[in-house]
Amino acid sequence: MAIATEQAALDLIREKVEAGERLGFDDGLTLMESDDVLQIGELADTARRLRGGTDDVYFVQNLYLNQTNVCRVKCKFCAFARTQKQEGAYTFTAEELVEDALRQRELTGFTEIHMVGGESPHVAFAYYVEIVRQLKEAMPDVHLKLFTASEIHHMTRLSGLSHEEVLRELRDAGLGSLPGGGAEIFAGRVRRLIAPGKEHPDFWFHTHRAAHGLGIPTHCTMLYGHVETYEERVDHLLRLRELQDETGGFLAFIPLAFHPENTVFERRGWTQSAGTDDLKVIAVSRLLLDNIPHVKAYWIMMGMPLAAVALHFGANDVQGTVVREAIFHAAGARTETEQKIEELVRYVRGAGRTPVQRDTLYNEVRRWS
Ligand code: SF4
Known part of the structure; x- marks a missing residue:
């Protein structure tokens, strides 16, 4: 787009933002296509403040677990x-997970367990229910944010139950919320290329809609920086906004940058997304998702220095202390797995914001004023 034309389009978007008007598909595309990242970031921060955002930046103290890395899907x-037979394959029992979590809890007072894993065909639905039940029993005050929509769908196939029935059983055993994984990019073209074995995105929406209906809050994500077009990114974001209009059940949106290391894409010469693209995605997400309260700068993927910059591009959450992380480190994420609270506080303060430790549901735990 010629510079003068692009500026005119950005000016129109600014007018809409300042008037509190909702942005549409074309606005989203204009923003994605623009290279004026600083202007878009400032616009996103303006939108965030106009919608009631403050200087508060949230983080949670959480433990990452993976119950199994055995998976039938083979996303590229x-x-x-x-x-199951490959070296390094594991499937932990509920007892092993509880033992591990209790050991970690002696070291850090986490308030949340975030656990996702592969879609193993070698376990039964009862395995998942037992994990939730035992974790809840051992740590009743810890919030259990467990299983992606893809895993919930997998459980329907293991059990013959509906999505609602699976979610109800898990909720009754102690499940508190769902993470947002499995969304990838909703466009069929992209899914066929990067995750041909994954279920249709309608199931992702069905699962989250069902969870919201049962009073289970959820999170939503977008995996970007691979084969998707700007149109497909905008389409993805607007589909999330539509469901949020309907249910109001999303707590936060987390953009996830694709890491090609150790995947087939690395052999094709792919590299990690540029920091400017990460910042743009955060900003455009904040601008388009006017009904989702929080946008996270996921430091485990982007690194804490860039996450701190993203706080000026519309993000208001840096995720958590992340006691353990396996999935993205297998794909080459180089940040440390445990980030001390003091370090998060230092970065958030350095960005001129107020660090607030929260629980999963965004209740304040501690504030550094
Ligand atoms: S992304 Fe999830 S569903 Fe896809 S292969 Fe990896 S573990 Fe399996």
Whole structure:
């Protein structure tokens, strides 16, 4: 787009933002196509403030667990999954997970367990229910944010139950919320290329809609920086906005940058997304998702220095202390797995914002004023 034309389009978007008007598909595309990242970031921060955002920046103290890395799906972007017979394959029992979590809890007072894993055909639905039940029993005050929509769908196939029935059983055992994984990019063209074995995106929406209906809040994501077009990114974001209009059940949106290391894409010479693209995605997400309260700068993927910059591009959450992380490190993420609270506080303060430790549901735990 010629510079004068692009500026005119950005000016129109600014007028809409300042008037509190909702942005549409074409606005989203204009923003994605623009290279004026600083202007878009400032616009996103303006939108965030006009919608009631403050200087508060949230993080949670959480433990990452993976119950199994055995997976039947074989997404091409995944460096985590193994077949049952492959070296390094594991499936932990509920007892092992509880033991591990309790050991970690002696070291850090986490308030949340975030656990996702592969879609193993070698376990039964009862395995998942037992994990939730035992974790809840051992740590009743810890919020359990477990299983992607893809895993919930997998459980329907293991059990013959509906999505609602699976979610109800898990909720009754102690499940508190769902993470947002499995969304990837909703466009069929992209899914056929990067995750041909994954279920249709309608199931992702059906699962999240069902969870919201049962009073289970959820998160939503977008995996970007691979084969998707700007149109497909905008389409993805608007589909999330539509469901949020309907249910209001999303707590936060987390853009996830694709890491090609140890995947087939690395052999094709792909490299990690540029920091400017990460910042643009955060900003455009904040601008388009006017009904989702929080946008996370996921430091485990982008690194804490860039996550701190993203706080000026519309993000208001840096995720958590992340006691353990396996999936993205298998794909080459180089940040440390445990980030001390003091370090998060230092970065957030350095960005001129107020660090607030939260629980999963965004209740304040501690504030550094
Ligand atoms: S991304 Fe998830 S579903 Fe896809 S192969 Fe990896 S573990 Fe399996």
